Structures are given as structure tokens and as C-alpha cells.
Amino acid sequence: MKLGRKLAEWREANLITAEQAQGILAFEAERGRRANWVVLALGAVGALGVVTGIISLIAANWDEIPPAVKLAAALAMLVASLAAASHFSREGKTLASDLFLAVHAGLVLAMIGLVGQVYHLAGAPWRALAVAAAMAVPAALIARHSILADIAIGYALSSLALFLGEERHRPPWLEGLGWILLAASIGGVLLLLADAVHDIHPPAVRALRRWGTGLLLAAALVAAVAWSVSLAERTHPPMMIVAGVVTAACLLRLLWLRNSATALGAAALAALIVGAAVVGGRSPGAWHALDATTRFLGFSFFCAAGGAFAVGAARAGSRRLTNLFTLAIAARIVVLFLEVLKTLALTGFGLLLTGAVFCGVAWAWWRLHRVLPVPEPRS
Amino acid sequence: MTVRRKVIAGLIVADLLVFGGWISSLEAGLRRDTVRLPVEGFDPRDLLSGQYVRFRLVAEREAAALLPPEGQVPRGPVSFCAEMADGFVHPARVRMPGEACPHVLTGEVSGRFVRFAADRFYVDERRARDVSSVRAGPQTYLVATLGEDGSVHAVDLVVEGKSLRRK
Numbered sequence: 001m002k003l004g005r006k007l008a009e010w011r012e013a014n015l016i017t018a019e020q021a022q023g024i025l026a027f028e029a030e031r032g033r034r035a036n037w038v039v040l041a042l043g044a045v046g047a048l049g050v051v052t053g054i055i056s057l058i059a060a061n062w063d064e065i066p067p068a069v070k071l072a073a074a075l076a077m078l079v080a081s082l083a084a085a086s087h088f089s090r091e092g093k094t095l096a097s098d099l100f101l102a103v104h105a106g107l108v109l110a111m112i113g114l115v116g117q118v119y120h121l122a123g124a125p126w127r128a129l130a131v132a133a134a135m136a137v138p139a140a141l142i143a144r145h146s147i148l149a150d151i152a153i154g155y156a157l158s159s160l161a162l163f164l165g166e167e168r169h170r171p172p173w174l175e176g177l178g179w180i181l182l183a184a185s186i187g188g189v190l191l192l193l194a195d196a197v198h199d200i201h202p203p204a205v206r207a208l209r210r211w212g213t214g215l216l217l218a219a220a221l222v223a224a225v226a227w228s229v230s231l232a233e234r235t236h237p238p239m240m241i242v243a244g245v246v247t248a249a250c251l252l253r254l255l256w257l258r259n260s261a262t263a264l265g266a267a268a269l270a271a272l273i274v275g276a277a278v279v280g281g282r283s284p285g286a287w288h289a290l291d292a293t294t295r296f297l298g299f300s301f302f303c304a305a306g307g308a309f310a311v312g313a314a315r316a317g318s319r320r321l322t323n324l325f326t327l328a329i330a331a332r333i334v335v336l337f338l339e340v341l342k343t344l345a346l347t348g349f350g351l352l353l354t355g356a357v358f359c360g361v362a363w364a365w366w367r368l369h370r371v372l373p374v375p376e377p378r379s
Numbered sequence: 380m381t382v383r384r385k386v387i388a389g390l391i392v393a394d395l396l397v398f399g400g401w402i403s404s405l406e407a408g409l410r411r412d413t414v415r416l417p418v419e420g421f422d423p424r425d426l427l428s429g430q431y432v433r434f435r436l437v438a439e440r441e442a443a444a445l446l447p448p449e450g451q452v453p454r455g456p457v458s459f460c461a462e463m464a465d466g467f468v469h470p471a472r473v474r475m476p477g478e479a480c481p482h483v484l485t486g487e488v489s490g491r492f493v494r495f496a497a498d499r500f501y502v503d504e505r506r507a508r509d510v511s512s513v514r515a516g517p518q519t520y521l522v523a524t525l526g527e528d529g530s531v532h533a534v535d536l537v538v539e540g541k542s543l544r545r546k
Contacts, residue, residue, distance in 0.1 A: 062503070063503035071402060075394070075395075075398055075399075078394045078398070079391055079394060079395070082387050082390050082391045082394070083391070085387050086384050086387045086388070089381070089383050089384055089387065090384065097383075101387075104390070108394075111398055115398070115401060115402060115405070117431075117501045118501075119405045119409075119532065119533070120431075120497070120499060120500050120501055120533035121405075121496070122496050122497060122498045122499050123496070131397070135390070135393065135394075135397070138386050138389065138390055138393075139386075139387075139390065141386070142382065142383045142386045142387070167489065
């Protein structure tokens with residue numbers, strides 16, 4: 001007999017109260033959910049084993065399978081993934097539908113690889129990724145989750161990187177830190193694009209922000225290193241101009257939004273990245289450490305950018321980003337000591353001094369504002 | 380039907396058109412008469428790309444020698460008139476626009492190099508060790524069909540008289 005029916009009978013017989021019946025139902029439902037997780041976990045491990053086993057068996061006999069069967073099966077899987085996405089979409093299960101669209105995006109790349117294997121093609125990998133990116137865009141536009149936009153952006157950027165990486169396509173303006181300036185410029189454009197599509201397609205906004213921020217952080221890390229060593233190649237002006245234009249657009253947007261702290265951070269970040277290209281390429285052809293003043297200037301730009309972004313994140317209510325930027329500054333300080341101070345004793349003394357200064361700044365903040373810099377997240 | 384389901388239906392059509400059309404054109408290319416192109420040694424295999432024997436066509440070196448002097452070398456695709464000699468096809472001269480040739484080979488030119496987009500042949504991993512490197516010789520050649528545009532479609536790779544084509 002079902003628990004609900006039993007409880008109803010006990011309730012009618014005045015053995016339990018209505019509140020007790022509700023309590024028992026809630027308790028059993030919670031226990032059922034916990035049990036479901038165990039069943040799901042065991043099921044997932046089992047399914048993974050079965051799928052891996054099937055893949056291994058197919059791989060072991062790959063040469064025995066006629067090419068026509070391989071191609072037909074791959075094409076059928078492509079169509080089936082889209083049919084499943086359509087089926088779940090009709091039932092209103094958007095997560096399942098989006099997952100099948102993501103599977104389709106992966107299968108497109110696998111299909112291109114399979115055709116290449118069957119017909120012994122020797123095409124450049126960037127072409128395959130460009131086709132996969134083009135086919136992932138429509139799915140990203142209709143998706144309710146950001147994963148499809150992530151896939152489309154990932155394919156497109158990988159294709160661009162491989163295309164520019166090919167010797168015959170590599171333009172001279174990518175020499176030196178041109179790559180980093182290009183990555184930072186694309187990062188800035190993606191962030192501007194995220195603002196532009198905010199009201200049109202919210203799932204894409206998260207992906208655009210992730211990729212934009214990731215590219216800018218990667219560029220900042222490389223630029224931080226470039227302030228300390230001389231580069232082998234000089235960076236050409238065209239990429240510096242492009243990066244400058246993107247920076248100006250980002251600054252104007254941030255000032256328009258009256259986000260002064262983030263605008264200050266963006267200006268410092270631009271100075272860090274473009275400055276690294278100018279400073280690092282002053283004496284090309286030789287790898288050597290730059291003078292202490294230049295290094296300290298690079299360190300200052302890094303800390304200024306990190307500090308401004310931390311304040312911006314705190315004002316926006318993001319504890320995670322505030323912590324991330326604060327940690328980045330702390331890590332840079334440790335690296336500076338390792339760069340400048342040659343002995344462990346001096347490094348230890350320097351770190352003690354910096355730690356004391358940081359504690360003093362935190363105490364002063366606390367005395368002035370009586371609150372932690374991060375407000376509660378907005379509802 | 381919602382916009383979302385219409386887009387998914389459009390993707391199904393795109394899949395069938397793109398991959399169906401691509402496979403059909405590759406199959407059409409393989410139905411032409413085959414020729415033999417001599418090959419020379421190169422890297423044996425690349426595990427990231429699957430099990431394939433990697434080689435370099437002798438025709439690439441011969442075509443590079445036919446290119447005009449430095450400064451006049453065009454970038455991008457260049458066609459060569461090819462002729463049969465000792466049972467193999469060899470580039471003979473750069474093809475003039477509209478020139479009729481017994482065979483045409485078209486390759487991408489980069490600097491002083493020519494690439495004919497045929498540099499690998501996929502084989503079963505169990506046979507990969509038998510052909511771990513390709514050595515030049517009269518019994519080592521690529522069997523291929525040549526498209527009207529001069530594209531090379533690999534059909535079989537024969538290494539020291541042994542065919543690597545899947546049975």
C-alpha cells in the first residue's frame with residue numbers, strides 16, 4: 001500500500017495529526033531524494049562503463065567496419081542527436097534539448113574527422129573547426145543554456161588561432177606580443193558584445209563574459225611576465241593601435257555606465273598589456289631581465305588593475321571575483337619578491353613588511369567604513 | 380512549430396546537405412582513372428590524428444623546382460601539367476591558363492614549397508608497425524585519382540610492393 005494512502009487511513013482513524021502526516025511525507029520525500037542520488041551515481045558509473053566498453057569494442061574492430069557503414073552510422077547519429085533535441089524541446093525539457101544540441105556540435109567535428117580518415121584527406125585543422133563553428137552558431141542562438149555559445153566561441157577562436165598559427169597565413173603584425181594584444185582585443189570585443197546582446201539573448205552573455213574575461217586574464221598574465229624580461233621580437237604598431245581602440249571603446253562603455261572603478265582597472269590593464277609590448281620589445285633578439293624600475297612599473301600596473309577590479313567586483317556584490325582579484329595581487333607580490341630579492345631571508349623580510357602593510361590597509365578600511373568591502377548579493 | 384524546432388529542422392537539413400554533398404563529391408573524385416605518384420620518406424605516424432602513414436610526394440619537390448624565380452612566385456593554388464614517365468606521373472611545367480594537359484596537378488604554393496594536399500594514408504593500427512617509415516623506391520608509390528581541377532584523391536598506398544588499402 002502507498003504511504004500516502006496509509007497516512008490518510010491513519011489520519012481518519014485519528015492515530016496521527018495532519019501536521020504529523022505532512023512531516024512524515026516530507027521526511028520520506030527527502031530520504032527518497034538522497035536515495036535517488038545514490039541510484040543516479042551508480043547508474044552513471046554503470047552507463048559510463050557500458051559506453052566505454054562499446055567504444056573500445058568498436059575501436060578494436062574499426063578496420064573491419066566498411067567505410068560506408070561508418071559514415072552512415074555517424075550521419076545517423078548526427079540526425080538522431082538533433083531529433084532528440086527537437087523531441088525534448090517539444091516537451092519543454094530545455095536542458096535535455098540543449099545537451100543533445102551540444103552532443104551534435106561535438107559530433108559535427110567527429111564527422112569531419114571521420115570523412116578525413118576514410119578519404120585520406122590532409123586538410124588544415126582550422127578549416128574543420130571553422131565549419132564546426134559555423135554549424136554551432138544556429139544552435140547557440142536558440143539555446144537556453146550558455147554551453148552552446150561556449151562551444152561556438154571555443155570552435156571559432158581555436159580555428160582563428162590555428163589559421164593564424166600556420167606559417168603561410170601568419171601576418172608580421174603578430175610578431176612579438178602581437179598575439180597577446182590580439183587575444184586581449186578579442187577579449188574586450190567579446191565583453192562589449194556581451195553588453196550589446198544582454199537583452200536579446202541572455203544565455204550567450206554568460207559565455208561571452210567567460211571567454212572575454214578568460215582571454216584578458218591570460219593576456220594580463222603573459223604581459224606581467226613580459227614586463228620583467230626582454231622579448232625576442234619587437235611588437236609592430238598596428239596591433240597596439242587595435243588594442244588601443246578596443247580599450248577606448250571599453251572605457252567609454254564603462255564610463256557611460258558610471259562604473260569608475262572598473263574603468264580605472266581597464267585603463268591599468270590596457271597600460272599593462274600594451275606597455276608590455278612597447279617595453280619588452282625595446283632590444284629584440286636578446287632574452288635578458290629588464291631593469292628594476294621597469295619591472296616595478298609593470299608590477300604597479302598589475303596591482304592597480306587587480307585592485308580596481310577587486311573594488312569594482314565588491315561594488316557589484318561578487319565575493320568570488322573580489323577574492324580572485326585580491327589573490328592575484330597577493331600572488332604577484334610573492335613573484336615580485338622572488339624576482340627582485342635574491343635571498344630567502346630578504347624575501348621573507350619583504351613579505352612580512354608587505355603583509356603588515358596589507359593588514360594596515362584592511363584595518364584602515366574597517367575603521368573608515370565599519371563594514372567589509374563586499375555587500376550582500378543583490379536579489 | 381516553434382522557432383527553436385524550425386532551427387533544429389534546418390540543422391538536420393544542413394547536416395545532410397553539407398556532409399552528404401561532401402561525401403558525394405569525394406566519391407565522384409574516386410571514380411576516375413587512377414595514376415601512380417612516387418613518394419618519399421617522411422614522419423611515420425601521428426598518434427593524435429589516428430593511425431596514418433605520413434609521406435611526401437616526389438611531385439612536390441619536382442613542382443617546386445618548376446616555380447618561377449623568387450619574387451615572381453604566386454601565393455595560393457598553382458596548377459602544373461603532368462606527364463607519365465616510367466609508369467609514374469611527374470609535373471612537367473607550370474600550366475598556362477586554358478592549356479590542355481594529359482594530367483593536371485594543383486597544389487598550394489607557400490614560399491618555395493608546393494603541397495598537393497595528399498600527405499597521409501590511414502591504416503589499421505595492427506599494420507602500422509609494418510610500415511613504420513616510408514622509404515623511396517620504385518615499389519613505393521601512391522595510387523590516386525586526379526580531379527579535373529588537379530586535386531589528388533588518395534586511393535591506395537603501396538609501400539615496397541605491399542598495398543595498405545583496406546580490404
